[in-house]
Amino acid sequence: MVGRFAQLRAAGVGFVVDLAASPAPVVVHWGRDLGELDESGLAALALVGEPAVLNNSVDVPRRCSVWPSEFEGWAGTPALSGHRDGVATTPRPRLVEHSLADNRLELVLDDAITGLRITLNYEMDDSGVLSARAALAASKPYEVAGVSTLLPLPSRAVEVLDFTGKWCRERSPQRTRLGHGAHVRESRRGKPGQDSAFLMTVGVPGYGFGGGEVWAVHVAWSGDQRYVAEQLPETPPVLGGGELLRAGEVRLGPGERYDTPILLFAWSDEGLDGLAARWHALQRKKVRPPRPLVLNTWEAVYFNHDLDRLLALADAAAKVGVERVVLDDGWFRGRRDDTAGLGDWQVDLTVWPHGLTPFVDHVKGLGMQFGLWFEPEMVNLDSDLAREHPDWILGVPGEPGPPSRNQYVVDLSNPDAWAYLLTSIDDLVSEYGIDYIKWDHNRDLHEAVTHAGRPSVHNQTLALYRLIDELKRRHPDLEIESCASGGGRVDLGILARTDRVWASDCNDPVERQSIQRWTAQLLPPELIGSHVGPERSHTTGRRTDVSFRLATALFGHAGIEQDLTACSPEEIDRLTAWAALHKEFRPLLHSGRVVRADLPDDAGLFFHGVISNEQGLFCLARISTSPAGQSWRVRLPGLSRGRDYRLRIRGDLGLPSMRQVRAPEWVTAALDGWVRVPGAALVDAGVAMPTLDPGQALLLEVIVDRA
Numbered sequence: 132m133v134g135r136f137a138q139l140r141a142a143g144v145g146f147v148v149d150l151a152a153s154p155a156p157v158v159v160h161w162g163r164d165l166g167e168l169d170e171s172g173l174a175a176l177a178l179v180g181e182p183a184v185l186n187n188s189v190d191v192p193r194r195c196s197v198w199p200s201e202f203e204g205w206a207g208t209p210a211l212s213g214h215r216d217g218v219a220t221t222p223r224p225r226l227v228e229h230s231l232a233d234n235r236l237e238l239v240l241d242d243a244i245t246g247l248r249i250t251l252n253y254e255m256d257d258s259g260v261l262s263a264r265a266a267l268a269a270s271k272p273y274e275v276a277g278v279s280t281l282l283p284l285p286s287r288a289v290e291v292l293d294f295t296g297k298w299c300r301e302r303s304p305q306r307t308r309l310g311h312g313a314h315v316r317e318s319r320r321g322k323p324g325q326d327s328a329f330l331m332t333v334g335v336p337g338y339g340f341g342g343g344e345v346w347a348v349h350v351a352w353s354g355d356q357r358y359v360a361e362q363l364p365e366t367p368p369v370l371g372g373g374e375l376l377r378a379g380e381v382r383l384g385p386g387e388r389y390d391t392p393i394l395l396f397a398w399s400d401e402g403l404d405g406l407a408a409r410w411h412a413l414q415r416k417k418v419r420p421p422r423p424l425v426l427n428t429w430e431a432v433y434f435n436h437d438l439d440r441l442l443a444l445a446d447a448a449a450k451v452g453v454e455r456v457v458l459d460d461g462w463f464r465g466r467r468d469d470t471a472g473l474g475d476w477q478v479d480l481t482v483w484p485h486g487l488t489p490f491v492d493h494v495k496g497l498g499m500q501f502g503l504w505f506e507p508e509m510v511n512l513d514s515d516l517a518r519e520h521p522d523w524i525l526g527v528p529g530e531p532g533p534p535s536r537n538q539y540v541v542d543l544s545n546p547d548a549w550a551y552l553l554t555s556i557d558d559l560v561s562e563y564g565i566d567y568i569k570w571d572h573n574r575d576l577h578e579a580v581t582h583a584g585r586p587s588v589h590n591q592t593l594a595l596y597r598l599i600d601e602l603k604r605r606h607p608d609l610e611i612e613s614c615a616s617g618g619g620r621v622d623l624g625i626l627a628r629t630d631r632v633w634a635s636d637c638n639d640p641v642e643r644q645s646i647q648r649w650t651a652q653l654l655p656p657e658l659i660g661s662h663v664g665p666e667r668s669h670t671t672g673r674r675t676d677v678s679f680r681l682a683t684a685l686f687g688h689a690g691i692e693q694d695l696t697a698c699s700p701e702e703i704d705r706l707t708a709w710a711a712l713h714k715e716f717r718p719l720l721h722s723g724r725v726v727r728a729d730l731p732d733d734a735g736l737f738f739h740g741v742i743s744n745e746q747g748l749f750c751l752a753r754i755s756t757s758p759a760g761q762s763w764r765v766r767l768p769g770l771s772r773g774r775d776y777r778l779r780i781r782g783d784l785g786l787p788s789m790r791q792v793r794a795p796e797w798v799t800a801a802l803d804g805w806v807r808v809p810g811a812a813l814v815d816a817g818v819a820m821p822t823l824d825p826g827q828a829l830l831l832e833v834i835v836d837r838a
């Protein structure tokens with residue numbers, strides 16, 4: 132039964148709404164679970180949380196309702212902006228219905244001014260993640276300019292962490308102090324982009340991986356989007372966001388509705404690792420089979436598709452222990468380089484005279500799965516698709532603006548274009564028994580308007596989702612990877628219907644250590660494609676030792692992105708040992724808790740790992756040299772101080788080079804076998820680390836000592 136208050140609680144998190152607040156329900160609390168409070172306790176919570184009425188202010192307390200508006204004296208970002216022919220700009224929604232069951236709260240608000248019926252849904256997952264979404268149903272014409280889903284934070288939360296980046300440098304963290312005003316991050320790329328805010332976290336200053344109180348939001352949407360953290364002098368900070376809509380993009384007629392994307396909110400008082408654990412638990416509800424070790428052909432052969440060469444590559448892959456081979460770009464009609472062919476999704480018989488069958492049969496005959504690259508949303512003007520259907524291309528007709536990687540965008544909201552793509556992909560999946568699609572997206576959407584001139588990213592995104600959903604319906608075992616020039620489309624909207632992301636086109640382990648460390652702030656390792664590249668990185672030109680490359684690629688959904696037929700026997704042996712090590716630790720890496728140590732030299736030295744109740748695999752990675760001579764004692768995160776452990780160094784991938792006269796004594800012992808250490812020594816005192824050369828990594832295995 133719902134009284135005056137609605138309470139959602141799970142995994143130590145609480146969310147309380149005062150349903151009786153006027154003019155709209157108010158969020159009284161989001162953060163630590165306050166325990167089992169009865170109605171009088173909740174009333175007291177609301178009472179003591181009510182702020183003063185200030186001078187020079189509206190004569191009612193300003194609080195953050197579920198639908199902040201100027202009607203309640205809210206001067207910050209409103210929940211809704213929009214109009215009907217220039218009027219109906221002052222929404223005044225009032226609660227008309229509510230229901231609460233199974234940790235799900237539904238609020239229905241009616242707004243006589245806009246003519247909208249607004250249904251808000253909040254759901255708290257077992258992991259403590261709160262999902263929020265709104266549906267706007269119109270009874271009169273209404274143009275929606277924007278909807279923001281916002282939750283209040285306590286005033287102590289003022290340190291913002293979000294992300295930026297570029298091609299090959301995705302998810303670079305940036306921190307800023309929230310003052311008065313809005314910290315806003317927007318994407319107008321038709322996808323989150325390489326510089327995506329990705330996840331906006333606000334916390335009590337000083338939070339790190341291992342500690343601190345933090346609140347975070349993720350916009351689970353693959354089109355244009357907006358994140359906001361905002362604080363005004365008279366109101367508490369708020370955190371949220373939504374879809375970024377272009378003028379005229381959503382115009383509702385009577386009987387039509389607009390659904391916001393799902394926004395996901397998480398809180399933790401265990402720092403960024405605690406927050407990551409909640410996101411990972413949420414995504415791990417979708418049960419996935421063991422993630423097969425991948426070989427992707429891109430950096431091995433690029434567009435030079437030659438059957439004999441590819442057969443030899445598949446043979447070498449099978450010997451190393453690869454379980455899935457993905458044929459990348461270059462297999463379809465006219466695609467001899469990146470200037471032509473996109474859109475013509477039929478096998479190029481000039482290069483593959485017998486179709487893909489000889490290759491697919493060979494790969495499957497070796498016991499591996501077969502994957503194929505597509506970029507369905509894109510088209511080259513030099514393609515039959517563009518020649519025959521110029522009206523299927525998004526953009527100003529006849530003046531499509533500059534190409535990007537020589538390509539334009541197919542209007543997926545055009546039913547004929549959508550059906551063509553579905554049929555083309557479906558036919559190939561059926562014909563070749565394709566297990567996996569690498570679904571690429573290599574340009575931003577600029578001037579993404581239909582030929583009638585209507586902005587189309589919203590419809591494009593929904594049509595993309597429908598396309599993937601229909602393919603998955605027809606092929607339930609088909610797996611799909613979200614790639615966008617690397618990690619340009621990494622969000623939980625696309626991941627609700629795909630199975631992993633390609634984190635970055637950069638395989639250089641120096642860069643990858645950081646890209647993976649921060650991608651893992653939202654995604655569990657098994658969803659993060661991480662491949663071993665060749666000695667000289669194709670995207671940075673840097674040369675790195677094989678052991679560092681292998682140790683870096685180990686901690687994700689691992690794969691290989693290099694020409695194995697050009698590898699020396701020693702390199703093949705090393706890769707084979709790595710494949711075996713990955714398979715040994717895969718059950719842990721793909722289910723355990725991700726932990727990262729907070730170190731004083733947080734740019735030059737990383738210490739991270741994955742742990743379960745029984746074991747852990749840690750990696751000390753020296754990214755660059757440091758002015759400090761010592762690497763000092765590192766406290767192993769996530770272990771229990773009350774238990775005893777054994778640890779040893781795993782040299783399977785080769786040992787790192789070090790820069791010291793003699794490594795700490797324990798290193799010699801741990802290279803020889805297990806070293807027993809009480810948990811408290813590992814957790815509270817820490818382990819003196821050797822000083823590795825830059826671009827080197829040390830792998831440490833830890834198990835519970837049951838002796």
Ligand code: DGJ
Nearest residue numbers: 429459460615616617636
């Ligand atoms: C960009 C991707 O990120 C690469 O991995 C590769 O698939 C190329 N596209 C192919 O064109």
